[in-house]
Amino acid sequence: MLPKSLVRRLDLITLQLFVAVHEEGTLTRAAAREAIAVSAASKRLMELEQVLGMSLFVRKAKGMSLTAAGETLLHHGRQMLFNVEKMGQELGEHSHGLRGYVRMLANLSAIIQFLPEDLRDFSALHPQVKTDLEERPSKGVVQGVLDGVADLGICSCDTDTKGLPSVTYRRDKLVVLMPADHPLRGREQLAFAETLGSDYVGLHSASSINMRTHAAAREAGKLLHLRIHVPGFDAMCRMVQANMGIGILPQKAYELFGRSLGLHAVPLTDEWADRRLIVVVRDEARLSPVSRLLFEYLQEPEVGV
Structure with a gap:
């Protein structure tokens, strides 16, 4: 069993050396x-190896290879070193005037329609704040905020928010997209069931x-004749x-x-x-x-109305 004080007895230099031995093949x-x-x-x-109480390498005449325990340490050690390097980069940004970093997830509708201008205007007001934005479907936005992947998320209001606090961000209107010569082209408005x-x-x-x-097709008792899935609005x-x-x-x-x-x-x-699009957070x-x-x-x- 590993000692509870392991975190106090590991140092980054030794961890980096361990990774280097694996990558180079020899201690020299x-x-x-x-x-x-x-x-x-x-x-x-x-x-x-003494701290861990196990061998990490098999020593051979022509080099060193990892044991099973070494493979486990390699996986976690690389992640630790990556996180430390990323932390250093983000902390270094403070010395260049960047005072904060916001991780954000949003669905495609928010990113395409509203966020470019909103984040531009926010950045103009707060140039020392950096935003990391990632696109995910609404359900993935909620899960990402729950998992701590992001500080904020924007999704559709009909998504199960799993109890996350939320506020209204924007509203949008869905329309039926069709070729200019489609039989429904002359209609001023349509019920979805009429398009099925x-x-x-x-x-x-x-x-x-x-x-x-x-869901709307099922409620209408009809089938949705789907010919193809596409990744975004431009492809649609x-x-x-x-x-x-x-x-x-x-x-x-x-x-657009x-x-x-x-x-x-x-x-x-x-x-x-x-x-209605909403902003969700894990704990305001x-x-x-x-x-x-x-x-x-x-x-x-x-912005939000």
Whole structure:
């Protein structure tokens, strides 16, 4: 059994040396790479094995190879060294005037429609805050915030937030995307059930729009004739242009990608087509100062309404 004080008895230099021995194959080459005398390097490895109470290497005439225990330490050791290096980079940014770092997840609709301008304006107000933004489907946004992968997340309000605190971010309107010569082209608005006789181009299966349209088709007692899944709104527009079917997307996404392709959009009358995007956090009281700054900015009246 390993000692409880293991964290106090491991040091990063020895851990880095251990990784170097594995990568170089010999103690001599590893010591040279780490600028340590061979005798000192050998002593460090022996002390590491004594602390762990197990052998990490099989010593051979032509080099050293890892034991099963060594493989385990290699996996965790590399992750530890990576995290330390990343921590150093982020701390170093403070010396260049960056005072904070916000990790953020958002669904495709938020990233395409609203976040570019909102984050631009936020950065203009707070140039010393850095934002790391990653796209995930709404369900993945919630799980990522729960897992601590991100400080903030933006998802559709019909997503199960699993009890996470949330506030309204933006609202959008879903429309039916179709070629200019489609039979439904002349309608001013449509109920989703009226479109189910057409083939569909759908977003990826984890997207909230895809899940909602499938649910709406089931509620209407009809099938959704899905010809193809695509990863984003731009790809949907191209597939619709190629007569692969019609699609459902937000009005603003149509204006960004579909209008220039000569496509047409008709608003949906269904209640679920008027959507609300929300910002979720794991624990509002425990947000860092810069995360709280962005959280509050994204719910300001001129941004969040």
